[in-house]
Amino acid sequence: MRIIEKYTPGIIPEADQTDKISISVAVYNGEKYLNKCVDSLLAQTYKNIEVILVDDGSTDSCPAICDEYAQKDPRVKVVHKKNGGLASGRNAGIAAATGLYLGFMDGDDWVDPDMYMRLMAAIREHKADVAITRYRWVYEDRTEDPSTDKAYIMEDQEALEQYIHENDDIQIQNCAWNKLYSKEFLGDLRFDESKWYEDVIFTTKLISKAGKVVFLDHASHNYICDRSGSYMNQGISERIITDLIPIYKERTAYLRSIGRDDLADTHNYYFYKRLMIYYTQAYRGPDQRDIKRSKMNRIKAAIYSEKDHFNAAFSSNGANPNEKKKMDIFLFSPRIYLIVMAINDRFIIPYKVRRLRGHV
Known part of the structure; x- marks a missing residue:
């Protein structure tokens, strides 16, 4: 380049x-x-x-x-x-x-x-x-x-x-x-x-x-664009589950079909990060309880269906080890994962922002 x-x-x-x-x-x-x-x-x-x-x-x-x-x-x-x-x-x-x-x-x-x-x-x-x-x-x-x-x-x-x-x-x-x-x-x-x-x-x-x-x-x-309010609290649309998740899987398959397994693994890394974010968004969203639970269960199923590819994805070029830790927590207990993410969003991220701005 x-x-x-x-x-x-x-x-x-x-x-x-x-x-x-x-x-x-x-x-x-x-x-x-x-x-x-x-x-x-x-x-x-x-x-x-x-x-x-x-x-x-x-x-x-x-x-x-x-x-x-x-x-x-x-x-x-x-x-x-x-x-x-x-x-x-x-x-x-x-x-x-x-x-x-x-x-x-x-x-x-x-x-x-x-x-x-x-x-x-x-x-x-x-x-x-x-x-x-x-x-x-x-x-x-x-x-x-x-x-x-x-x-x-x-x-x-x-x-x-x-x-x-x-x-x-x-x-x-x-x-x-x-x-x-x-x-x-x-x-x-x-x-x-x-x-x-x-x-x-x-x-x-x-x-x-x-x-x-x-x-x-x-x-x-x-x-x-409009990002008024926290996107994490706005839930996710049904289309993300029915259309976007399959599209990401299709892109992985296409990358492998052209001989770029390395990029397929990297793409999966970002895909799995998004799946965890989608799970958090679904939990925090404004949907009624039954709809919310349905979305969470389908995203959880999508995550579990990819378990065989986790090692390659989280060891791919550019992968952040912290994301692997988040996934390990999720696999151990989605409930604990949500608690950890709430602590992260409430305390750790604001602290890091203040630190970067020189306020700490």
């Missing part, structure tokens, strides 16, 4: 913007945000774009807003379809795309004017298959942007390794909307419309086959 400490992609003159970028926007009942999203795309300094607004059966004013944009700007194309979910909408966007390159957006986010210029310039300058940008976290009361302006040039499966190791410095992430790549490179890869959390497998397969990936540590995308 090569790191460029301060990197600014070149500016592509409009006469040289010969490669059209098709940007597919997932639209569903987001009338409050849609104008800001589309306006930010139409304001791109890379002019040769096609904005595909995929209205996935919206019931608010989004369909009319989409049609108004198509009437005002010839670069806008609208696809109205029955509600089929995010994966279905993204596949519809791919099918409608006439550009050589593909990008994706969610209808409630927006991007900086130079985002696609930067991504396209990086692809051209480094002959990369995929270019990825960092994004900002936009909350109601603040915006977080840890950009460093570094560029990471990764070859072969270096990007896949950083992705599976969940390196915060290289924000590859599961999401579709911080990436740019050619339609030819995508090939026949599509989002699985039968599942939620479809980005996980899609991105894993995409990154695994890339010969070169450029990550720009400069935030150009603005991601709306």
Whole structure:
């Protein structure tokens, strides 16, 4: 992996913007945000774009807003379809795309004017298959942007390794909307419309086959999020148990199928950490007692079903020994594990935070 400490992609003159970028926007009942999203795309300094607004059966004013944009700007194309979910909408966007390159957006986010210029310039300058940008976290009361302006040039499966190791410095992430790549490179890869959390497998397969990936540590995308209150006390959705846990198992199987047992074990390590967190969230959540107990039992069953893989996962590269201790406590007694986590969250973590801030 090569790191460029301060990197600014070149500016592509409009006469040289010969490669059209098709940007597919997932639209569903987001009338409050849609104008800001589309306006930010139409304001791109890379002019040769096609904005595909995929209205996935919206019931608010989004369909009319989409049609108004198509009437005002010839670069806008609208696809109205029955509600089929995010994966279905993204596949519809791919099918409608006439550009050589593909990008994706969610209808409630927006991007900086130079985002696609930067991504396209990086692809051209480094002959990369995929270019990825960092994004900002936009909350109601603040915006977080840890950009460093570094560029990471990764070859072969270096990007896949950083992705599976969940390196915060290289924000590859599961999401579709911080990436740019050619339609030819995508090939026949599509989002699985039968599942939620479809980005996980899609991105894993995409990154695994890339010969070169450029990550720009400069935030150009603005991601709306809300973390009001403690997420540990908000419970977990049914979809995490029915869809996300199977998706993580599918990713493990895929990594083994391409000969990366090492990454499969590392992925399992993070998967098992999440399972313990899900168990705690289910316990602390607001569900009724019977529903809460059902969720806890199913997560516990998912944990026990993976016991044969624990040694490989918790001894994998980058694994924290403390996580193995937590799992050992859980296997001994889930009730004791919950008590330990309550003590950890109530006393140990706040102490560590005060210590880091120099208050202890």
